Amino acid sequence: xxxxxxxxxxxxxxxxxxxxxxxxxxxxxxxxxxxxxxxxxxxxxxxxxxxxxxxxxxxxxxxxxxxxxxxxxxxxxxxxxxxxxxxxxxxxxxxxxxxxxxxxxxxxxxxxxxxxxxxxxxxxxxxxxxxxxxxxxxxxxxxxxxxxxxxxxxxxxxxxxxxxxxxxxxxxxxxxxxxxxxxxxxxxxxxxxxxxxxxxxxxxxxxxxxxxxxxxxxxxxxxxxxxxxxxxxxxxxxxxxxxxxxxxxxxxxxxxxxxxxxxxxxxxxxxxxxxxxxxxxxxxxxxxxxxxxxxxxxxxxxxxxxxxxxxxxxxxxxx
Amino acid sequence: xxxxxxxxxxxxxxxxxxxxxxxxxxxxxxxxxxxxxxxxxxxxxxxxxxxxxxxxxxxxxxxxxxxxxxxxxxxxxxxxxxxxxxxxxxxxxxxxxxxxxxxxxxxxxxxxxxxxxxxxxxxxxxxxxxxxxxxxxxxxxxxxxxxxxxxxxxxxxxxxxxxxxxxxxxxxxxxxxxxxxxxxxxxxxxxxxxxxxxxxxxxxxxxxxxxxxxxxxxxxxxxxxxxxxxxxxxxxxxxxxxxxxxxxxxxxxxxxxxxxxxxxxxxxxxxxxxxxxxxxxxxxxxxxxxxxxxxxxxxxxxxxxxxxxxxxxxxxxxxxxxxxxxxxxxxxxxxxxxxxxxxxxxxxxxxxxxxxxxxx
Numbered sequence: 008x009x010x011x012x013x014x015x016x017x018x019x020x021x022x023x024x025x026x027x028x029x030x031x032x033x034x035x036x037x038x039x040x041x042x043x044x045x046x047x048x049x050x051x052x053x054x055x056x057x058x059x060x061x062x063x064x065x066x067x068x069x070x071x072x073x074x075x076x077x078x079x080x081x082x083x084x085x086x087x088x089x090x091x092x093x094x095x096x097x098x099x100x101x102x103x104x105x106x107x108x109x110x111x112x113x114x115x116x117x118x119x120x121x122x123x124x125x126x127x128x129x130x131x132x133x134x135x136x137x138x139x140x141x142x143x144x145x146x147x148x149x150x151x152x153x154x155x156x157x158x159x160x161x162x163x164x165x166x167x168x169x170x171x172x173x174x175x176x177x178x179x180x181x182x183x184x185x186x187x188x189x190x191x192x193x194x195x196x197x198x199x200x201x202x203x204x205x206x207x208x209x210x211x212x213x214x215x216x217x218x219x220x221x222x223x224x225x226x227x228x229x230x231x232x233x234x235x236x237x238x239x240x241x242x243x244x245x246x247x248x249x250x251x252x253x254x255x256x257x258x259x260x261x262x263x264x265x266x267x268x269x270x271x272x273x274x275x276x277x278x279x280x281x282x283x284x285x286x287x288x289x290x291x292x293x294x295x296x297x298x299x300x301x302x303x304x305x306x307x308x309x310x311x312x313x314x315x316x317x318x319x320x321x322x323x324x325x326x
Numbered sequence: 327x328x329x330x331x332x333x334x335x336x337x338x339x340x341x342x343x344x345x346x347x348x349x350x351x352x353x354x355x356x357x358x359x360x361x362x363x364x365x366x367x368x369x370x371x372x373x374x375x376x377x378x379x380x381x382x383x384x385x386x387x388x389x390x391x392x393x394x395x396x397x398x399x400x401x402x403x404x405x406x407x408x409x410x411x412x413x414x415x416x417x418x419x420x421x422x423x424x425x426x427x428x429x430x431x432x433x434x435x436x437x438x439x440x441x442x443x444x445x446x447x448x449x450x451x452x453x454x455x456x457x458x459x460x461x462x463x464x465x466x467x468x469x470x471x472x473x474x475x476x477x478x479x480x481x482x483x484x485x486x487x488x489x490x491x492x493x494x495x496x497x498x499x500x501x502x503x504x505x506x507x508x509x510x511x512x513x514x515x516x517x518x519x520x521x522x523x524x525x526x527x528x529x530x531x532x533x534x535x536x537x538x539x540x541x542x543x544x545x546x547x548x549x550x551x552x553x554x555x556x557x558x559x560x561x562x563x564x565x566x567x568x569x570x571x572x573x574x575x576x577x578x579x580x581x582x583x584x585x586x587x588x589x590x591x592x593x594x595x596x597x598x599x600x601x602x603x604x605x606x607x608x609x610x611x612x613x614x615x616x617x618x619x620x621x622x623x624x625x626x627x628x629x630x631x632x633x634x635x636x637x638x639x640x641x642x643x644x645x646x647x648x649x650x651x652x653x654x655x656x657x658x659x660x661x662x663x664x665x666x667x668x669x670x671x672x673x674x675x676x677x678x679x680x681x682x683x684x685x686x
Contacts, residue, residue, distance in 0.1 A: 027565075034659040036470055041659030042566035062658060066568060116359050124376035126469025126654055143467060212362050214380065214389060214575045216602075221570035222657045229569075230606035237586075244586045244599045246390035275657030277572045278379055279359035 010107050010175030011056045014079070017172040019048045021077055021103055028077030028105070029067055031060040037131040038115055038140070042067070045077075054079070058133045061112045061156070063087055063269045065224040069096045076102060081109040082164035086267035086302030087224035089168050093302075093309055094265070096227055106167025108178040111151070111159030113138060116279050118154055122147060152183065158270055161185040169305055187268070191287050206252055212278045213251040219282055220258060222275035225265045225301075233257065255285055263289040264310045267302040296320050329508060330523065331516035334497040341515045342424060343368055349459070350421040352385050354378040363423065374425045374463055381430040381578040381651065385423045386454045387437060389575075390599045391415075393450065393585070397593035417453045422510070424461045428483040428490070429474050429649035431460045433578025435486045436647070439640045440581060450598070459506055462487040463498075464530065468537040471650030473663055475540045479648055481533035492526040499526040543633065543644065546666055549673035550634035559672050560622040563665050566658045567604075569621035573652035573660070574602035579632065579645050582608070603627050629665050 018028050027046045032053040034041035040059040045051050056079075064078050065087035080088060088104060091097045113133075119125050122142050130141030138154040140147050152160060160183035167173060194202060217234060220226045233241045234254050241257070243250050258272075266286040273283040293299055296318070297310040317323065333341060345351050346366050353372035355364045360379040366372070392415045401407040423431075434455065441451035465472075465481035474480055484490040488507025491498035499522040502508030553559050574580040584601035588594050601608060604625070609618045618624050636645035646662070653661050 035653050035661050039659055041661075044562070044565040046562075067566075120359060124469055126471045126650065127376075127467070129470070209358060212357050212360060212380075214572075215600075216570050216572040216575045217605075218568070218570035218572040218657050221568040235605065235607050243588050244390065244584065244597050245588055245595075246599065271657070275568075275570070275572070277360075277576055277651075277655035277657075278357075278362060281358070 011054070013174040014056070014105060014107055014172070015051050015054055017174065018045060018051050018054070018077065018079070018105060021105075021172070022046075022048065022051070024075065025077045025103060026071075026074040028079065028103070029064040030054045030079035030105075031056075031062065031064075034059075036125055036128055038113060038118060038125060038128050056107055058111060058113050058138070058155075059131065061115070061274060063222075063224055063271050065091065065269075066222060066271060068102070068224070069227045070229070072097075074101065077105060078102065079105040079107075080167050080170070081112070082106075082162065082166050082168065083109075083158060083267065083269050085167040085169055086164060087269055088302075089305050090225060090265060090267055090302035090309070092169075092305065093307065094312070103172070104167060104170045106170035106173045107175045109159075109162075109165050110178065111155045111162065111181070113154050114156040115274075118149065121149060121153075156270060156274075157186040157190075158268060161187075164303065168303065187283075187287055190281075190284055191291065194284055194288075206255075207248050209280050209282075210248050210251045210255065213248075213280060214278060215246060215251060215254075216277060218275040218277060219255075219272035222271040223258075223262070224269065224271065225262055225267070226258070228261075255282055259285040259289050262286055264293040264297065264299060265301050266290050330499055330501045330519040330526075331511045332494070332497060332519040332522050333491065333500045333516050337497070337515045339368070339371065341513060342366060342372070344513055344515065345422050345424070345461075345510065348420070350419055352382070352421060352423045354425045363426070366424070372425050377427045377465070377469075377649070378425075378430070379651075379655070380576055381433060381649065382423050382426040382460070383430070383433060383578050385421065386434055386458050387451065387581060387600075390597055391417075391450065393596045393598050395593070395595050396587075399592075417450060417457065419457060421458045422461060423458060426460060426462050427465055427649070428462055428481065428485075428487065429472075429479060429647040430578045431462045431486040432474075432479055432483055432647045433486070433649075434460075436579040436636070436643070436645045437581050439643065459488040459504075459510065460486065461489040461491060461500075461507070461510065464490055464492045465533050466493050466529065467533060469650065469654075471653040472537065472648060473540070473650060474648035475534070475537050476543055476663070477644045477646050477648045480530075481537070482530040492529055494522045494525045494529060499523065501526070541663070541667060543666065543670075545670050545673070546644075547634040547637050547642075549670040550630045550666075552673035552676065553669050554626070554630070556672065556676075557622060559669070560626045561620075563668060564620075564622040564625040564660075567621050567625050567660050568658050569604050569606075569624060570657065571602035571604045572655050572657065573662075574604055574628070575600055576651040576655050578647050578649055578651075603631070625660075625665075629662060629669070632662075633666050 027044050030043045031040040032043035040055055042062050063084045065084050127142045132139045136151045138149045162181040165178040270283050299310050351366035352363050353366045354361050356373040361373050362380045363382050395413045397411050398408050401409050441448040484503045488504040490501045499519050500511050502511050582601045583598050585598050587596050610616045632645040
């Protein structure tokens with residue numbers, strides 16, 4: 008795979024001037040690559056590229072202030088990098104971005120629905136339109152559309168939006184179904200009581216681990232998150248659905264106009280609560296109100312960074 | 327009363343119904359894409375097709391429990407004084423947890439040494455532990471995140487269980503482990519089990535064989551102490567950790583908690599809730615000082631506690647049951663096995679005057 012070899016060579020060349028470069032290596036399971044921190048050339052040899060590189064490495068960037076860091080990104084990951092730069096949460100001069108064209112990544116939850124326990128998977132391989140998964144029961148061929156992350160089926164940014172080193176030929180946008188939009192439409196069609204029941208039911212199994220928060224590249228309060236502060240006491244320790252949903256509401260509102268819909272919040276959820284829809288709703292509102300999509304235009308100004316006495320699409324005086 | 331009985335698969339629902347008539351019955355249930363323990367519903371079959379996403383720990387050590395309720399009231403005799411009325415909330419009732427795997431149940435043996443010991447007797451924990459019976463399901467096959475055999479356990483480990491169900495043709499051989507467990511088997515729905523003993527033994531051996539060879543963790547306690555101050559090592563080991571608490575909350579052996587008073591006007595509750603060492607606030611002191619300021623310090627504590635400090639305090643017992651949930655559910659794919667092995671390698675290399683011996 009020539010572009011990957013070119014990418015590795017570029018990383019090795021850049022590495023002496025960097026503290027480390029973040030990418031992916033094979034994980035504990037063939038279906039799940041894991042973030043790789045490359046400090047030395049021998050680490051770079053472990054770098055993988057392909058459908059199992061699901062983690063968004065931009066998640067680590069805002070915590071690495073003062074370091075010279077390289078990051079390998081898929082197109083969607085690069086949106087998070089762009090948004091972090093726009094919000095001045097990271098410095099462009101400290102960052103070296105490496106990219107390759109991406110043809111989509113797997114959604115482990117979708118695959119678990121078909122094979123049960125992810126721990127039983129002993130092999131996984133993508134060939135064109137099929138993901139072949141091997142378990143002790145044999146091999147299962149899953150059509151790519153049923154194995155891929157929703158965001159990949161209609162991906163508009165398969166290539167890094169910004170990069171210092173891009174290897175391989177850029178790909179055109181993917182023109183498939185948009186299951187995310189379908190899911191949002193289905194939720195929007197529910198009556199308020201039904202919608203509330205949906206979220207109460209889904210949030211019931213939340214264990215309040217905050218993986219959704221910590222996996223989010225745009226969630227930058229981290230150790231100072233109001234979810235865990237005693238003063239102000241926004242959220243009780245009581246583990247009611249009300250408190251859990253309250254946290255998701257705060258999380259979503261803090262991401263309004265900032266969420267790049269990378270899906271890490273939902274992917275990180277150990278009990279598979281479909282929380283990305285909450286962020287998507289806010290993103291669609293921001294798009295309608297401010298014509299703004301997070302992380303797609305390095306020169307745009309995020310809506311929360313601007314102020315106008317009267318917003319064009321908010322008819323405040325008409326209320 | 328026989329010590330082992332045969333439970334035909336066709337009688338499972340009926341037996342669960344019977345258990346539910348005399349106990350609060352808790353089973354693994356499918357909720358969305360996860361399997362979590364919750365109250366038995368006769369209309370919904372428990373999902374025992376695979377190990378549950380979350381372990382059964384909340385059945386004995388709830389994510390949130392009310393320890394007491396209190397209210398402030400005026401003293402009728404002296405209105406200038408305020409009295410505090412308190413009401414202790416003790417767990418009661420008899421419960422059966424069906425369908426956990428041996429690793430999840432064995433986790434409670436780690437808690438027992440802490441909460442039910444001469445030095446400390448936690449009445450809430452002990453009441454629940456004594457009131458809760460475990461009908462555990464032996465595993466037929468190991469997954470790639472499983473490492474129960476590394477920590478002295480195995481796919482048919484009965485420690486912590488009251489009944490162990492071993493898969494045999496057409497059902498399970500139900501082995502009574504405790505007296506209370508044997509009582510549960512005294513049901514006309516179960517048949518004599520003698521003729522299934524050989525098959526059950528073979529099934530256990532086959533499951534054990536499905537595990538890859540175990541690492542020798544004997545040097546782990548000392549190795550982890552030896553690399554305690556080696557922050558370069560811990561920074562690298564924790565680089566990809568996102569410092570959430572998923573690993574701890576899904577761990578059948580993590581038992582750290584927080585106690586808070588939740589006030590509502592003149593009354594409130596004292597709650598005990600899960601806490602986790604991966605959180606910055608866990609060791610944040612009132613002065614603002616934090617002895618574990620980075621995720622490297624925090625992950626070091628998590629691994630050290632399980633494989634060094636706890637064994638040091640409890641006769642060598644490792645505070646890990648090898649269920650692999652921390653690996654399987656980690657959003658970043660952190661593998662605790664790699665960290666322990668790397669610490670052992672690092673300690674060995676350092677003692678030999680070579681610091682390049684990292685494995686991971």
